[in-house]
Amino acid sequence: MKYFFTLFVFAILIISCKNNTNETPEVSEDKKELAYVSFGDEIVADQAVELLSMAEDYKNMKVGDSVSTKLIGKVDQVCQSKGCWMKMDLGNDEQVMVKFKDYGFFMPKNIAGKDVIVDGKAFVSELSVDELRHYAEDAGKTEEEIAAITEPKRTYSFVANGVLLIEE
Numbered sequence: 001m002k003y004f005f006t007l008f009v010f011a012i013l014i015i016s017c018k019n020n021t022n023e024t025p026e027v028s029e030d031k032k033e034l035a036y037v038s039f040g041d042e043i044v045a046d047q048a049v050e051l052l053s054m055a056e057d058y059k060n061m062k063v064g065d066s067v068s069t070k071l072i073g074k075v076d077q078v079c080q081s082k083g084c085w086m087k088m089d090l091g092n093d094e095q096v097m098v099k100f101k102d103y104g105f106f107m108p109k110n111i112a113g114k115d116v117i118v119d120g121k122a123f124v125s126e127l128s129v130d131e132l133r134h135y136a137e138d139a140g141k142t143e144e145e146i147a148a149i150t151e152p153k154r155t156y157s158f159v160a161n162g163v164l165l166i167e168e
Contacts, residue, residue: 011079028130036117040105041162043107043119052091058124058156066123071158073118075111079138083107088116090156097135098158103147120160125154 036045051073061067076095077087083106087095098118100106127135132149 005040021099036164037167039107039163039165040100040160042121043070043117043162043164045117045164048117048119051088054096054122055090055092055094058096058122059091061122061124063126063131063154066121068120070117070119071121071122072115075107075114075116077139078107078109078111079135080109081138083109085135085138086111086116086156088118088158096156096158097127098160098163099157100163101159101161105163107163107165114168115166117164117166118158118160119162120158122156122158125155125157127153 034045038161048070049072051071054071057067071088073088073096075086075088084103085143086098086107088098089128090096101120129149129152132153133146136146136149144156
């Protein structure tokens with residue numbers, strides 16, 4: 001009886017491990033779900049607002065104003081030193097400087113041109129000449145381009161708690 005039971009269990013294991021030769025149906029392009037790589041706090045993609053629609057809000061904000069939001073947009077540039085900041089396209093030759101909460105995570109350096117969803121606080125700030133030169137250096141600008149920075153600049157900023165990189 002013991003031999004029969006062992007043979008029975010062995011047969012069940014073989015049957016359950018058998019390769020399934022049925023092909024899975026293809027999913028149409030519009031039904032595929034996007035894949036994300038998450039950085040920082042875990043966030044969900046729901047209710048993200050197009051970054052381009054935030055342009056008017058940024059223009060109406062004063063230095064020191066902030067708003068909690070979730071934005072989706074394209075990465076223009078990433079810090080080539082560590083991935084500790086990125087710039088996103090706001091349209092009209094303007095960008096949003098995105099930093100990461102408490103310097104707690106970094107982004108891959110090769111994601112320029114890719115879409116991301118960022119969750120956190122949008123605000124307007126003024127960057128000093130020293131900060132602007134530091135960012136230009138991180139971005140790989142020439143010494144002449146860095147030396148040409150002589151005035152502070154009003155900037156559109158964002159501190160992200162979490163980021164979803166959209167994989168295609």
